[in-house]
Amino acid sequence: MRIAHYVNQFFAGVGGEEEAGTRPELRRETVGPGKRLQALLGEEHEIVATIFCGDDHAAGHPEFAADLVARAQDEGVELVIAGPAFTSGRYGLACARVVTAAAEAGLPALAAMHGDNPGVGEIEGIPVVASGETARTMRDSLDRFAEAVKKVAGGEELTPEDGRVNPVPRRNRVADHSAAQRAVALLLARLGGDEEATEIPLPRFDQVEPAAPVDDPEQIVVALLTEGGFVPVGNPDRLESSRASKWVRYSLEGHDSAAAEEFESVHGGFSTQWANEDPNRILPLDVARELESEGAIGGLHNEYFTTTGNGTTVADARRFGVEWGADLHQASVQAAILTAT
Amino acid sequence: MLLCNLVSIAKRVGAPRIVPTRGIPYPTGDPDLGPDQEHAWRRELLERALHALSTPVTEPTVFEGEREG
Incomplete structure (x- = not known):
């Protein structure tokens, strides 16, 4: 699959905060983290373009995203990916806008960022895969990102097991068995000692280690x-x-x-x-x-x-x-x- | 420790020490009581909270009051 990869001005190698006003740009090559990502993706998928923008420009000009996606489409791109943005708020928001613009243009898309990144909340229905908190976790974050890219490129749904941090959209489909048959099957599973079997998984919460009691x-x-x-x-x-x-x-x-x-x-x-x-x-x-x-x-x-x-x-x-x-x-x-x- | 009315949720999210209260909008009160009785109820809740804080627990534990039905 032909892929466009979005990064911010820092990971594009343009510069730091002083270059946050950088205008949107497309390069027909892998840049920064895209180089390792390409190596992980192998030969089946090719990052044909790196698209990038300064964080401030992206925050102040939401239309940058549709602009970049349109330019990527001119390059024959079939999938748009963005990040990893770690916990960087503006970068995460920019990634959210890019993948949303891609979806609106009819392209599959995927973003990578930490679950606490405010960008996660700006994305609806498009998968977001977890990254670490900072660029120090780049290696692991890219490993997970690459696996997720392969899955999405293959048309598969990304799930929490893949590190997805946002909800999997519920979609209607025709089940193999009637509701009555499935209900009885679940009941039998429960009676058989399977406490986990369900068609509607509830969110899981952390286990909290109780603090030691106070002495006095x-x-x-x-x-x-x-x-x-x-x-x-x-x-x-x-x-x-x-x-x-x-x-x-x-x-x-x-x-x-x-x-x-x-x-x-x-x-x-x-x-x-x-x-x-x-x-x-x-x-x-x-x-x-x-x-x-x-x-x-x-x-x-x-x-x-x-x-x-x-x-x-x-x-x-x-x-x-x-x-x-x-x-x-x-x-x-x-x-x-x-x-x- | 946690003073709350929605004990089942508190247990599900793993709050280790839980003291149940009487209503969502007034965790440390009860408007149905007179002022003195309500104050005594609040005092009982906090004393129970201190008891909970002094008690070793290994999992979500609810500290019910003796005066509760």
Whole structure:
């Protein structure tokens, strides 16, 4: 298959941030990571063109993508691939635009980037295969990318087993057996001890290693955390009411209770009427202060963290968790109480 | 540790220490109670949270209260 490979200006060898305004360009050769990719693809598939653009130009001029795809089609390209973009946001977004433009032009397409790259969320129905977080993982990322390219070029659906990070689109097809027969077959499988058999796989979540218990709560600093969209009245940092892309932190110094005139919930997933009557219903600050003054806990961390856990992606939530853990660890906080709505 | 109402989801995503609460919109409250009783309920939840934090667990574990039915 004839392939066009999209990279940004950095991986095209044009330059770094100072060249991020580079205009879209096509070269009839492999460039940068495309060289190794070609070696991995063997002789069956040929990268006949490298298409590239500066990250800033790509971000500010969405039409660059259709332009590049049209130029690639002039070269007889049959498949468009983009990346790996790792966790680089603008590069990931550019890859998303290129593969989307390719699909709109009727070409199969494939992108490679880390699952946390915001570009993943910009791609619908087109496979995205995982890469590492940074270019240090280039070798492994290209190995996986090449395997995925071969599969997509062969007309096969890319699945999570191949490292696909975005959902496999559901497509209607005629099954070999009727629903009744399949249901009985699944029931028999279950009775036979197969707990996994299903036609509708649910998303899998990480296994969380439980932290060791604290020896003595009276000796430790405890933090309060919440996903209840819990902010000072007026929401000064504009925390989102759903699909939060960030978390925020606020001081608890001088607060003995979460007063209604000082705090509110902006969570969009439930009625905040009760939370806003008495914000201690979301962040139990009044009782935490009591426990602190009685010595039942060594101390209360002087700030709380919050986000809105409504429609938040697992990737974002994982990132928030890692950042909260690192931050609290740094502050010598030994336990955290997280309220969830 | 996690204070939440949707215990089944918390267990499924692997939260190690879970204390169940009474409603999604008010994890550490219960508007059906009078102010003093609600405060006592919140206190019980936090004491249970501290108990959970001091208890070794190897898998998602729910810490039910004695006063709960």
